[in-house]
């Protein structure tokens with residue numbers, strides 16, 4: 001049984017996240033999708049195709065981690081299975097934000113490697129579990145595809161084990177970024193920090209200094 005008070009709080013947090021991310025230019029058009037874990041099998045997630053800057057509770061729905069709707073005939077986010085995979089495999093994931101920010105999109109296209117390595121930045125400490133600028137945070141990069149189950153398999157195979165055990169995010173090339181955290185406030189902070197760091201990496205590439 002879904003806890004209705006928890007659901008109402010989740011809806012409010014998702015609506016607010018959309019407003020913030022749209023104002024920051026990170027979810028243009030209908031890009032992006034968001035969710036919050038409700039219990040060990042369910043999440044509140046954005047309905048597919050809705051503009052994330054102007055969400056209301058009617059643009060949100062409940063599904064299980066296989067993206068099967070609960071009490072709704074609406075279509076969940078086309079990428080809801082990616083959210084389900086993260087909640088299933090990462091017990092401490094409580095909220096997930098997927099954005100199409102410029103920095104994430106451009107950096108994922110600019111690097112040839114299949115990961116972005118972030119190190120030496122003080123702002124790394126805005127990420128959960130990071131306590132020093134000397135940390136090395138490795139963000140995997142996956143090829144973009146419309147075959148979401150394929151991406152689920154790739155994410156499952158690569159995340160959660162070394163060297164990605166503590167990673168807070170992954171990039172999808174030419175598409176955007178998925179970020180997860182224990183709760184929505186922390187997830188928003190991580191989105192902001194990572195975008196700043198992605199932007200720094202882009203600038204470094206532009207000026208060819210490491």
Ligand SMILES: CSC[C@@H](O)[C@@H](O)C(=O)COP(=O)(O)O
Pocket residue numbers: 029030031032033046047048049050076077078079098
């Ligand atoms: C504007 S197209 C973007 C979509 O293809 C997708 O990548 C996306 O982020 C939003 O899809 P959605 O089904 O609304 O969750």
Ligand SMILES: [Zn+2]
Pocket residue numbers: 031032033098099100175176
């Ligand atoms: Zn997307």
